[in-house]
Amino acid sequence: MIRFDGVGFGFGRPARANILNSIRLTISDGEWVAVTGANGTGKSVLCKLMAGLYRPDSGVVLVDGEDPRSAAGPDGGPSVGIAFQNPDSQFVTSTVRREILFGLENIGIGGAERESRALEAAELFDLEPFLGRNPHMLSGGEKQRLLLASIWAMRPRHVILDEPFSFLDAAGRRRALEMVRRSFHDEGRTVVWATLDPGELELADRVICLDGGEIIFDGGSEEALSSIPDGILTELRPTGSKGSKGGGIGDGTEFAPAEAGLTPSGPVVMKLDNARISYREGDFGLDIEELTLSKGEVLGLTGPSGSGKTTLLLGCSGLVTVERGQLRLFGERVASKKDFPAGRIAFLFQSPEDGFFAPTVAEEVALGHRRFGDGRPDDEAARDALARVGLDPERFMSRSPFHLSQGEKRLVALASQLVLPAEFVLLDEPALFLDARARARLIQALEGLISSGVTIALASHDTPLIESLATRTRML
Ligand SMILES: Nc1ncnc2c1ncn2[C@@H]1O[C@H](COP(=O)(O)OP(=O)(O)OP(=O)(O)O)[C@@H](O)[C@H]1O
Ligand SMILES: [Mg+2]
Known part of the structure; x- marks a missing residue:
């Protein structure tokens, strides 16, 4: 379970200039949740708080009842896996293969288990042709698949994805989201992903919308599409005009x-x-x-x-x-x-x-x-x-x-x-x-x-x- 209890955050600014204000939120294990909101409303901040990469200025964030930085997953690895909005900023090694192995090494998985998990991940996310390529030399969509593969290999209980399909067109997004559903959600993992795309929201079980430091909507996708204010969601499907x-x-x-x-x-x-x-x-x-x-x-x-x-x-x-x-x-x-x-x-x-x-x-x-x-x-x-x-x-x-x-x-x-x-x-x-x-x-x-x-x-x-x-x- 991911829990926010009265969370405020503002990059050290005075409280009145906070980015998030007393956020209360509970996401149960295995939920399939989309987070949306206009540019700069704190979607990425919310994601990073869930992963323990930022600490709240006030209130607490708990993952499975613990501080997200110390919460452990099934293998002793982190309980939360996160994919950043800008994939390049997350890569640390010089090949796709090493990038997937790196995460596993970090959580203490070695030997044959490490190799087989990495290969399986590469296969699942269609990365086999690129195993020897520098991650920075992939196309945008390929980079995003590499982030997903690296997370998948570590088997975290909760998966946080910050606009994971932004480099894909409408049809590509649907396929990628299906892939994420099969490989994470169907395996019982929590998936929270940020998006501005109504086509993605449609497929969520629960939608959360941020504005002015607060959650202004929390509910089902159908209701979300009719009640989220104009000016936020961007339709990518062709209009045929x-x-x-x-x-x-x-x-x-x-x-x-x-x-x-x-x-x-x-x-x-x-x-x-x-x-x-x-x-x-x-x-x-x-x-x-x-x-x-x-x-x-x-x-x-x-x-x-x-x-x-x-x-x-x-x-x-x-x-x-x-x-x-x-x-x-x-x-x-x-x-x-x-x-x-x-x-x-x-x-x-x-x-x-x-x-x-x-x-x-x-x-x-x-x-x-x-x-x-x-x-x-x-x-x-x-x-x-x-x-x-x-x-x-x-x-x-x-x-x-x-x-x-x-x-x-x-x-x-x-x-x-x-x-x-x-x-x-x-x-x-x-x-x-x-x-x-x-x-x-x-x-x-x-x-x-x-x-x-x-x-x-x-x-x-x-x-x-x-x-x-x-x-x-x-x-x-
Ligand atoms: N490193 C930082 N230092 C100070 N302020 C920041 C920093 N990163 C983001 N901000 C500010 O925090 C607010 C929320 O940023 P955040 O990145 O969470 O927005 P977002 O909803 O993810 O937007 P986008 O749709 O553009 O990705 C914005 O006002 C932004 O200017
Ligand atoms: Mg963002």
Whole structure:
């Protein structure tokens, strides 16, 4: 049993600024519970309190009647297993195999038992082809499967998963959730997972929603879907609107601009010819016969996890040099890093928070502006960009970008790109981790760019997002 008795937590802030306030909650053994709430409402904090990674400022958290840090599982291992929201931050070894073995070693399981459990886990979560690969070199969905496998191998009694399927599309999530149900819930383990996806909530037995430091809803999934306030849940299932007219996403072909007025006629912004895009390490490569983007076009890139969406974006931007064939940007050939049209291109990476390095949000956002911006004072530009993505400048300017919720980090990264006077904007999974309100603001900000003639390439598993913005799609 997991029990919260009057739990308050605030990262050492004064009690009135608490993130969670006197939370009372009991989760019985074997329950199947989804936790939701807008960005920054404390879902991840709640998860970490359950796993004993944070200690409450007031009240107590008990797992099986004990402090979660000392509560022991069936094998003497930890009673609670947790998967973090950002998988990269959890990996400690250099191969998938060692990563699974590491957890077992830590709880004192050795020899043949250790090997056989690790193999079984790899098989169950489809990781056999990657056993020798560096965990950081997996696709997002593969990384999340590795976290699940590592937890499964340790057989904890309670399993806490912080947005465990965020890198998957709607169909992939359903399959992954089924896999988790079979391998953990059906074996009698408690499963608590955080999510913003109504499709996942639908499948929960119990839903908990956080807001303003409190539990504002605790009940069944049907009631949850009708009573959770707007602005939180983000629907990922295709709506079948606009974009699908011209053939649709998912049939592997490009579709023509839905309305005749959208026929590209402006100058060519980006052109790839007979290009091979690949990395110095590894054997993954992508061959692109031809891809041309004209001014004002919005290209949506879709395709399953691991299909090369990120690679294509890197190739079109000149950030990865094409090996064969050629890339032209704004009419000029880009053959090496020195030809890169700095300042004219903005790029939102899939894990932008990994590149943060300024001490404050204001400075992080203004970094590019300082070099390429329109001459306004840095603070003014940062303030404006933060407001555009919906982060209150008063609250966020002086915070550390490293100590934010995952959704807040994405918005800071987005602001740091929107502040550039770019003509070509590339975005890799820009809506990842965003609640419905933040996602709507993202769409609004991108529509603003589009109406001012900016060219966009957008890779995402979020079909409705692509449908609402793209003038063309290409599936990989
Ligand atoms: N290391 C930290 N130091 C200080 N404050 C933090 C830290 N991490 C998160 N916060 C703050 O705590 C609050 C709750 O964060 P948490 O990560 O639990 O939110 P969340 O509901 O998981 O959000 P998201 O949907 O973005 O993942 C936010 O206001 C966030 O800014
Ligand atoms: Mg979180």
